[in-house]
Amino acid sequence: MKDVQRPRCARKTPFDSFAFKNTPRRTLAGGTALAGALGLLLIPNAAQAAWEPTKSVEFVVPAGTGGGADQMARMIQGIIQKNNLMGQPIVVINKSGGAGAEGFLDVKSSNRNPHKIIITLSNLFTTPLATGVPFSWKDMTPVAMLALDNFVLWVNSEAAQKSPKEFVEAAKEGGANRFKMGGTGSKQEDQIITAAIEQSAGVTFTYVPYKGGGDVAAQLVGNHINASVNNPIEAVSQWRAGALRPLCVFDKERIPLKEPVADGKSWNTIPTCKESGLDVEYTMLRGIFMGPGVTPEQIAYYVDLFKKVRETEEWKDFMAKGAFNVSFKTGDEFKTWLTAAETQHKTLMDKAGFTKQ
Numbered sequence: 001m002k003d004v005q006r007p008r009c010a011r012k013t014p015f016d017s018f019a020f021k022n023t024p025r026r027t028l029a030g031g032t033a034l035a036g037a038l039g040l041l042l043i044p045n046a047a048q049a050a051w052e053p054t055k056s057v058e059f060v061v062p063a064g065t066g067g068g069a070d071q072m073a074r075m076i077q078g079i080i081q082k083n084n085l086m087g088q089p090i091v092v093i094n095k096s097g098g099a100g101a102e103g104f105l106d107v108k109s110s111n112r113n114p115h116k117i118i119i120t121l122s123n124l125f126t127t128p129l130a131t132g133v134p135f136s137w138k139d140m141t142p143v144a145m146l147a148l149d150n151f152v153l154w155v156n157s158e159a160a161q162k163s164p165k166e167f168v169e170a171a172k173e174g175g176a177n178r179f180k181m182g183g184t185g186s187k188q189e190d191q192i193i194t195a196a197i198e199q200s201a202g203v204t205f206t207y208v209p210y211k212g213g214g215d216v217a218a219q220l221v222g223n224h225i226n227a228s229v230n231n232p233i234e235a236v237s238q239w240r241a242g243a244l245r246p247l248c249v250f251d252k253e254r255i256p257l258k259e260p261v262a263d264g265k266s267w268n269t270i271p272t273c274k275e276s277g278l279d280v281e282y283t284m285l286r287g288i289f290m291g292p293g294v295t296p297e298q299i300a301y302y303v304d305l306f307k308k309v310r311e312t313e314e315w316k317d318f319m320a321k322g323a324f325n326v327s328f329k330t331g332d333e334f335k336t337w338l339t340a341a342e343t344q345h346k347t348l349m350d351k352a353g354f355t356k357q
Contacts, residue, residue, distance in 0.1 A: 062103030
């Protein structure tokens with residue numbers, strides 16, 4: 001019969017036909033040592049097999065400089081550098097054109113590129129709905145939810161309203177032409193929450209857009225508007241100064257921070273809007289995505305990286321100062337949340353007439 005050639009790793013060696021029972025112990029030991037050495041060469045080293053960046057990582061911010069997303073990205077950059085969490089540098093690049101579409105489309109087109117990540121906010125959903133840009137979060141690879149940004153219903157401290165119920169009653173009496181709601185941007189988070197309040201409570205506001213949360217807070221302090229739905233960090237200094245009053249938070253649960261902030265009250269003192277009779281819930285995503293086509297090992301690297309970032313004192317301090325919801329999600333749990341959030345935004349924006357037909 002024709003001899004069948006064995007693969008190289010299985011080819012016969014002199015040891016195959018050697019009678020080990022007649023072999024001196026020293027020879028046996030040598031053969032065993034050789035076999036062990038060969039075995040070690042064949043066993044993959046887990047540390048060597050794990051993927052990590054081989055060049056600088058581009059950290060895209062789909063918003064302008066100085067805003068919340070930009071501040072968070074640059075803080076993360078500083079934490080990574082200070083704590084030596086990466087062997088390669090991470091470079092923040094702002095791509096804010098088209099309400100963030102420039103940044104999203106850039107990452108969408110970065111197929112199989114593990115050296116580019118993007119920080120997202122709710123414009124991940126609102127921009128394609130409002131502009132018709134051909135983009136969806138499914139065009140990228142979800143990595144992790146870092147946190148959720150809270151929103152608070154604020155009024156001037158001199159206003160008569162001390163609860164969401166009184167606020168809704170005043171809005172009904174004032175009407176659209178008299179009751180002004182200030183917010184950041186148009187057809188973005190602040191106006192979407194305003195529309196959700198209108199839909200839930202049966203009221204109508206005149207929405208007044210401003211460039212940033214700081215401007216909104218200043219306008220409310222000056223009584224140029226009647227209310228706002230600013231983030232905690234954008235109005236906390238005015239609350240401490242006794243110029244603004246928080247009525248409710250739009251998260252599904254109260255903010256757990258119990259340290260006094262102003263007038264002996266803490267963030268935890270503020271009720272949720274829903275428990276106060278205003279049936280509106282809304283939080284803004286702070287998440288990390290990669291381009292399409294990346295490998296599970298590459299995703300795992302960044303998940304582990306951001307877990308380390310979240311463990312630092314700098315991150316914890318930032319979360320507390322901004323009264324963030326510190327939820328962290330990855331994998332299927334994150335995708336489930338994204339699917340629900342996309343549906344929520346589409347429903348709210350359709351009802352408000354904000355979606356591009």
